[in-house]
């Protein structure tokens with residue numbers, strides 16, 4: 001069963017029993033909880049799409065490891081076409097979901113880890129890449145979801161992992177025996193952890209010799225003993241709990257804190273332990289891939305923002321107003337730049353010795369910097385176009401009342417031909433797109449903080465050669 005159906009996916013969730021806490025309660029069958037189930041639905045849609053004639057063109061590919069049909073979310077990037085196909089797939093899904101479908105962090109981590117485990121094996125004769133490809137074959141054959149546990153809680157940001165007052169601020173190996181390792185620590189903002197099957201633990205930064213117990217990469221099943229998922233709060237939760245006024249009627253997002261309270265990992269799922277020199281490259285590869293993913297995803301979400309703004313204008317009776325058309329063009333400029341940089345980063349990708357392709361880091365990070373700054377401007381323009389109805393709409397529960405419901409329908413009506421119900425639904429979507437804290441913050445920090453994007457651009461862009469260009473033109477001797 002290399003491709004699962006939506007129904008089979010839900011059955012796998014029923015069979016898993018992650019240790020989960022939501023708003024102070026320990027929760028069983030967590031995937032059905034009102035704060036979780038809308039993201040479960042988004043993930044389930046990806047399985048539906050894998051079986052859909054149109055969707056499968058984006059989501060299904062052939063495994064280099066087995067030759068089987070597999071989910072594109074589980075394939076190494078072994079060509080530039082794989083990277084381009086990823087961007088198109090993420091754009092396609094984001095346009096259908098209007099937000100997160102969560103399978104991209106694991107997808108990016110697979111290739112990031114693949115490149116460096118291969119490099120480590122070549123230098124030290126370890127067998128990490130062999131173990132890792134066995135793991136990848138297994139998740140491919142089951143069509144499982146892998147989420148990447150990258151972001152540690154990090155304590156005092158000015159201190160390295162081994163310098164922290166509490167040594168558990170970065171995930172580390174606390175014990176080893178002949179059969180495996182025991183890990184302890186906590187990963188923050190783990191998008192969709194409760195909709196997944198496996199966590200691929202990845203170091204969050206480069207490590208030095210002193211930090212080598214923190215240079216760990218391994219796979220852990222989502223309901224492993226000692227693993228605890230604690231739901232992290234976001235906006236618009238009251239609506240989800242009451243199951244009305246949702247804005248995005250079907251889909252949402254959550255990102256728990258995941259604690260690894262002495263979790264035992266058998267050796268065959270350990271892909272890096274102590275070879276500290278590879279930790280930085282794994283997370284840098286991951287960051288570049290993930291910023292490249294955002295270029296497809298956030299262009300897709302951007303298209304939803306543009307569609308919501310244009311529909312709001314229609315529903316306000318202003319379909320052809322020139323200043324609104326200008327703003328739509330400005331919004332398109334940003335979303336297409338985000339997308340275009342990711343497409344270009346795929347075209348300029350470079351093959352690594354493992355056979356996996358690395359994206360162009362300058363272009364993928366440029367895409368993400370556009371997203372971090374300019375996508376907020378797209379959101380602001382959507383709100384400017386939509387107007388004050390972006391907030392303050394009475395609840396569906398008020399509309400359902402016999403006494404005030406008809407009055408609300410009457411007074412919140414827009415132009416002829418548009419029902420009040422549709423108008424309210426659309427403005428709730430605008431509100432969700434504008435104020436969902438996880439999306440707004442993730443636009444800026446998802447895939448790493450903007451400063452890391454700038455640092456990566458500077459590290460990879462040759463400023464000295466640019467200085468020479470300028471000096472030559474100015475008639476200054478550059479000595480060549």
Ligand SMILES: Cc1cc2nc3c(=O)[nH]c(=O)nc-3n(C[C@H](O)[C@H](O)[C@H](O)COP(=O)(O)OP(=O)(O)OC[C@H]3O[C@@H](n4cnc5c(N)ncnc54)[C@H](O)[C@@H]3O)c2cc1C
Pocket residue numbers: 105148149150151153154157158187188189190191192255437438439441442445446447448449450451452
């Ligand atoms: C909604 C959402 C979803 C996410 N999903 C995932 C996920 O699925 N998986 C995952 O692993 N992570 C995920 N992340 C985490 C994301 O990658 C991090 O938020 C990001 O890397 C920033 O890390 P941080 O939040 O710890 O901020 P910090 O690292 O604390 O950064 C805060 C600020 O401090 C600066 N700073 C930090 N350290 C230093 C220093 N030593 N010197 C100078 N300046 C410094 C940064 O540049 C930044 O400006 C998600 C985040 C969000 C908001």
